[in-house]
Amino acid sequence: MKDEDSNVLFRIKLRLQRHSLWEHIKGLWFSRKLSTHGIVVVTGSGSFPKVINRGGEIHAGHCQFYEGVRLEIGKGASLIIGSGSYLNRNTLVVVETKVEIGNFCKIAWDVIIMDSDLHPIEGKILENKPVIIEDHVWIGCRSIVLKGVRIGKGAIIAAGSVVTKDIPAYAIAGGVPARVITTRSFIEPQAIKS
Amino acid sequence: MKDEDSNVLFRIKLRLQRHSLWEHIKGLWFSRKLSTHGIVVVTGSGSFPKVINRGGEIHAGHCQFYEGVRLEIGKGASLIIGSGSYLNRNTLVVVETKVEIGNFCKIAWDVIIMDSDLHPIEGKILENKPVIIEDHVWIGCRSIVLKGVRIGKGAIIAAGSVVTKDIPAYAIAGGVPARVITTRSFIEPQAIKS
Amino acid sequence: MKDEDSNVLFRIKLRLQRHSLWEHIKGLWFSRKLSTHGIVVVTGSGSFPKVINRGGEIHAGHCQFYEGVRLEIGKGASLIIGSGSYLNRNTLVVVETKVEIGNFCKIAWDVIIMDSDLHPIEGKILENKPVIIEDHVWIGCRSIVLKGVRIGKGAIIAAGSVVTKDIPAYAIAGGVPARVITTRSFIEPQAIKS
Numbered sequence: 254m255k256d257e258d259s260n261v262l263f264r265i266k267l268r269l270q271r272h273s274l275w276e277h278i279k280g281l282w283f284s285r286k287l288s289t290h291g292i293v294v295v296t297g298s299g300s301f302p303k304v305i306n307r308g309g310e311i312h313a314g315h316c317q318f319y320e321g322v323r324l325e326i327g328k329g330a331s332l333i334i335g336s337g338s339y340l341n342r343n344t345l346v347v348v349e350t351k352v353e354i355g356n357f358c359k360i361a362w363d364v365i366i367m368d369s370d371l372h373p374i375e376g377k378i379l380e381n382k383p384v385i386i387e388d389h390v391w392i393g394c395r396s397i398v399l400k401g402v403r404i405g406k407g408a409i410i411a412a413g414s415v416v417t418k419d420i421p422a423y424a425i426a427g428g429v430p431a432r433v434i435t436t437r438s439f440i441e442p443q444a445i446k447s
Numbered sequence: 448m449k450d451e452d453s454n455v456l457f458r459i460k461l462r463l464q465r466h467s468l469w470e471h472i473k474g475l476w477f478s479r480k481l482s483t484h485g486i487v488v489v490t491g492s493g494s495f496p497k498v499i500n501r502g503g504e505i506h507a508g509h510c511q512f513y514e515g516v517r518l519e520i521g522k523g524a525s526l527i528i529g530s531g532s533y534l535n536r537n538t539l540v541v542v543e544t545k546v547e548i549g550n551f552c553k554i555a556w557d558v559i560i561m562d563s564d565l566h567p568i569e570g571k572i573l574e575n576k577p578v579i580i581e582d583h584v585w586i587g588c589r590s591i592v593l594k595g596v597r598i599g600k601g602a603i604i605a606a607g608s609v610v611t612k613d614i615p616a617y618a619i620a621g622g623v624p625a626r627v628i629t630t631r632s633f634i635e636p637q638a639i640k641s
Numbered sequence: 642m643k644d645e646d647s648n649v650l651f652r653i654k655l656r657l658q659r660h661s662l663w664e665h666i667k668g669l670w671f672s673r674k675l676s677t678h679g680i681v682v683v684t685g686s687g688s689f690p691k692v693i694n695r696g697g698e699i700h701a702g703h704c705q706f707y708e709g710v711r712l713e714i715g716k717g718a719s720l721i722i723g724s725g726s727y728l729n730r731n732t733l734v735v736v737e738t739k740v741e742i743g744n745f746c747k748i749a750w751d752v753i754i755m756d757s758d759l760h761p762i763e764g765k766i767l768e769n770k771p772v773i774i775e776d777h778v779w780i781g782c783r784s785i786v787l788k789g790v791r792i793g794k795g796a797i798i799a800a801g802s803v804v805t806k807d808i809p810a811y812a813i814a815g816g817v818p819a820r821v822i823t824t825r826s827f828i829e830p831q832a833i834k835s
């Protein structure tokens with residue numbers, strides 16, 4: 254095992270230890286809906302996370318879902334969620350082709366991520382385009398990420414943004430549509446000796 | 448009966464056939480709250496659509512309401528919803544004078560439509576202005592349509608927009624406030640022979 | 642007692658008389674969660690307002706909370722809400738240091754007010770900055786007010802705005818990020834003789 258891997262695993266372990274037994278039990282119950290998964294926890298007393306699966310797959314690492322999360326998976330579509338990531342309250346992910354969420358991503362509450370417009374414009378074909386959210390991305394509350402967007406590693410999306418185009422790594426972006434405001438310095442978290 | 452009418456009716460029939468018996472039963476129950484109505488279906492297992500009627504009227508054609516829809520109708524106000532249209536999850540319509548939604552409109556989830564600011568600015572009179580949404584309009588999720596706006600036939604409003612001014616027919620508009628981004632070509636759906 | 646004070650008290654009294662016994666009973670129940678409070682009413686049949694208090698304080702005057710309101714109070718943080726103000730449906734207030742909402746403020750539904758980004762940027766310290774909302778401010782539905790913002794007396798924030806910087810008194814502001822659109826004339830409500 255690489256040093257980096259052991260570091261990552263240790264941090265995930267740390268993260269998961271913070272959760273109550275009840276969150277783990279709810280996570281186990283929820284993980285029935287997932288094709289493959291690591292340790293999954295479900296947080297919050299509101300409406301249980303909901304999966305509307307029309308024939309696709311969900312692959313989740315060690316991750317956390319909050320109350321009210323809604324995952325809509327189309328036929329043959331795949332949603333991939335990395336380890337150490339969470340989807341906060343009422344986040345909606347609509348997947349008709351592919352949505353990838355990396356490791357250690359923070360998806361805040363009321364976020365919408367869609368790889369499809371769901372309806373074609375009359376006279377045109379409905380075109381779905383994958384959404385890729387790389388590792389360590391942080392998406393602020395009530396943002397919308399639309400089809401075909403790639404958000405680069407470590408980027409931050411400000412609250413209330415609508416992301417319609419690619420955002421480069423380590424950028425801080427915001428607005429409707431989202432534009433790069435500034436760039437953050439990214440310090441890779443240090444290896445923790447266990 | 449005109450050829451066009453028979454076409455429209457056939458398409459509505461097609462649309463309604465897709466719904467389950469349970470959606471029709473819930474639709475019947477919901478239609479008690481409507482002044483006049485066609486075939487109404489209610490979709491989704493969340494909170495039942497809610498009408499807060501302070502003395503106005505709702506006239507609905509053959510249409511579909513999703514869970515969490517909320518209609519607030521003021522005294523003497525009227526809400527008109529055409530046939531073949533739907534209001535998706537948690538859409539809120541606030542009517543103090545008049546809101547008209549045409550035929551075959553797609554109103555996505557979390558949309559807010561208001562013909563009133565609900566509060567006057569001190570020293571001014573509260574002015575309500577009708578909202579007109581013409582046929583075949585598609586309003587993207589989490590958009591807000593404010594008082595006095597007319598959205599022309601076949602226009603598309605991008606997700607997360609705030610519409611404060613008129614949008615011409617066949618335009619694709621978006622942003623806060625919403626501006627025309629481009630124009631779509633609109634192909635009138637062909638008559639279907641039954 | 643100053644004439645102005647008696648005026649204010651009379652208007653609050655008028656406001657509270659409009660509420661039902663049931664709203665007052667729910668208000669009493671809710672006020673257990675408040676450190677100090679005046680007459681509190683709770684409106685709406687949806688989910689009861691929720692307080693997540695990690696060791697801070699809430700000081701509320703005579704005010705009104707709607708269904709689905711959520712107050713998250715961090716350790717040592719304080720939330721102050723003036724008299725004659727209300728927080729409409731599903732408003733979220735996140736307080737890590739201090740949020741002050743003045744008297745006679747109208748906070749519309751789905752508003753988010755945060756004095757913290759909740760997460761630091763890696764390599765930086767998480768910096769919280771108080772949010773001050775002065776008297777007679779009206780915040781339109783689904784707006785977001787971010788850390789460090791002061792909204793001046795009598796200002797109006799348009800629906801769907803994201804407020805990232807100070808807004809001067811009596812301004813009407815809107816957009817993402819919010820900018821001043823115009824200035825209102827503010828007529829101080831006249832003293833009412835009781």
